[in-house]
Amino acid sequence: MxxxxxxxxxxxxxxxxxxxxxxxxxxxxxxxxxxxxxxxxxxxxxxxxxxxxxxxxxxxxxxxxxxxxxxxxxxxxxxxxxxxxxxxxxxxxxxxxxxxxxxxxxxxxxxxxxxHPEVIVEAWERYTALHQALAKLEARCRTLLKRLYFGYPPPTYVELGEELEMPVGSIGPTRARCLEKLRHEMHGENYRVTS
Amino acid sequence: MTNQHPSWESLVTWVEAGAEGREIAAHLAGCEPCAADAAWLAQTLDAMQGDAAFKAPPDGVRQRAIAAHRQRYPSTGHGKAQRTLPRRSLLYALLAAAALLLFMVVVQRQPSKAAPLVAVTGVEGEVTVTNRDEQTRRVMNGAPLEIGDRLTTGEDGLAIVEFRGNQAAVKVWSNSELSVDDLVVDEGQITALDITCRDGRMKATVAQPMAFTMQAYGNELTTRQGEFEVEYYRDDHSTEVKIEAGELTIANEAGRRTFSEGTELLIWYQTLPGDPLEYPLIYGDETSWRDGEALGLRASQ
The missing domain is CATH 1.10.1740.10 (RNA polymerase sigma factor, region 2, helix turn helix motif)
Structure with missing residues (x-):
């Protein structure tokens, strides 16, 4: 096959x-x-x-x-x-x-x-890698990162908490974990992340 | 420099705040790995916030570019770019075709074990199939699927459901369920295919033209050829659809509309004031994600 x-x-x-x-x-x-x-x-x-x-x-x-x-x-x-x-x-x-x-x-x-086009191409490659990695994240992480960083003005944690049905106190740690997962998706598991 | 490495979370907060905070800055000056982490965060957040820097062309512009290919390579698949065979090659080609015809006639007379119309490939982790009699079995690579079968992936599961000759394929991520409802075959080619995405996330690729229909959470998604991804959000019962190639028509209680590739949609249900029923709303691509035009919202009577 x-x-x-x-x-x-x-x-x-x-x-x-x-x-x-x-x-x-x-x-x-x-x-x-x-x-x-x-x-x-x-x-x-x-x-x-x-x-x-x-x-x-x-x-x-x-x-x-x-x-x-x-x-x-x-x-x-x-x-x-x-x-x-x-x-x-x-x-x-x-x-x-x-x-x-x-x-x-x-x-x-x-x-x-x-x-120079080569500079634009490099920026586009970073943009593409970012979006491909985002697409691989679980839906909750992807939604949280998109809502936090892609829109302007960004929503407050209170608004986000209501929208995503998350306790406000967990948004900060969750977004950090989601960024860590994003980095692993982009660079692999061996990439160092500050412990 | 302080000896204590900042936590990843505090580094995120520091970068978000515009790198204000002398203690972390002092640490980064002498800690190359931490500085690399901070640089990655700064570059990534910057790329996210500058997302519009790589704007997609309007739909009409994209469609004209795609139509140019259709004009050049009509459905016969013979475009100007394909070379004409030299005469001697044409003779060889005719001889080869005759030999193939003879071979096919001989083979057709033998009882043959045909390749399954639908098969599961790329199996990772736990993947099971439940048949119409509610019997469940684990599947291995290459296992056939019958009409009425439901394929389910576990927490670590991944599978690709492949339709004969790569005419179509559906990638099924973890915690998802797909059923094959119906298919029509004409002269060895699948001409119509109905499947249901019952849960989770999947990506459908329709490589050859056919009447392809996917039911997904109250929405009917149809295409002739193309690629799209569907994901269900349990939190708010919304459905995300990303169209990566071709056109996709979405029909639900709110109406019917066709979208082209590059479109990302979020579909969810909203209860109107005083209305016990829920109606679906479709919001447009990412740029109008939050305040986009509602598609044919049916007014309550």
Missing amino acids: NNPVLLSEQSDRWLIEQSLAGNNGAWAALIGRYERLIYSIPLRYGMSESQAADIFQDVCLILLERLEQLRDHERMASWLGTTTRRECWRHTNRRDRAGPDDPDAFFEQQPSALE
Whole structure:
């Protein structure tokens, strides 16, 4: 019997093979894996949401065109980061018709120091690892951490206690234990945690 | 530097408070492992609070990108990117096909032991199956499941229910229960599949198009192809649904609506003032988690 197919747990290579074979679910999973990275780069470069949407479409079409060549690519995120940056440059150049011919020169000329795509890719990898680890936590821990740290303003312990039906006094120790579990999920059991 | 290492909890509190507190700061200056713990906490809490820094594209934008693949690779699965075979290879391919046909004819005449339509794989810890006659047995890897069987995972249990040829699979985490209610097979392919998520957490992957339906806590989840995760929260009887690929239609007493991948939903029941009945509310993705639009809340009569 073949191994079970869980799209979100498959390698890029597998998703690319399946996309090439016409599996739209695999293509959707591939897009889902990298969509926040692609869409965020133009936004981080100060472009509008509508420009980011155009660039997102362009990058996805380039990815679709190059699927065969990318089959053996080890670092899809880096490739997408560089490609998205290039598309940001092309988009801006098309609009202004006066920019430099080289994307590196263009980005160096910008008034604010724009992050290099590799820096954004690293931040995105941390973001992804965090969310994958959160997904592995038990529901109670995940809910507690999300409610405590993801929203603004954060709820008070009294509000949280009522919402999660937890004694207020146990929220502090529980959130520390949940953070410890999160760290183990991200780095393994051998990672040291202050005792 | 003080010799006493700060506890993990006090370190969390210290980082949350913006690293105010000289005693801990002094300790960290001379304690590399504690400083590493504090650095991890600071980076992680920072990443959580800056979550919007990696914003997802709007649904419509995502859908256009996914549709581009459908246009290029229509359901036949033959896209532009697939190479045309050279003539000699075509001849070999025809010969191979003829040999395969002959083989299939011979094999079909033999009494064969077909692979089960539904099988349990990836078994870890305690996993049991209860049949329609309420007989319960522990299952091992590769054990078949029949229609009407209920699979239950224990405290340490984990299993994957696999449907023939990887057309679909459901990963079942601990303390969960799944039943296979019905399936339809046409020319060797599963065309319709009904299952029920009775408790716990599971992730369904529908790799090949089919009419896939999962009943989960008063909600009917249907998809043609895609991947989604369902988890039941006993505390407040709410259901979390994360759509990771494809589209998912959710129907319950409140109505019916289709969501696309990347959507995270929390569905729970709310009693209206003066109304003895409970009605389900669906809240949208994470950004509108707390004050999102209620989906078709039925007004009490």
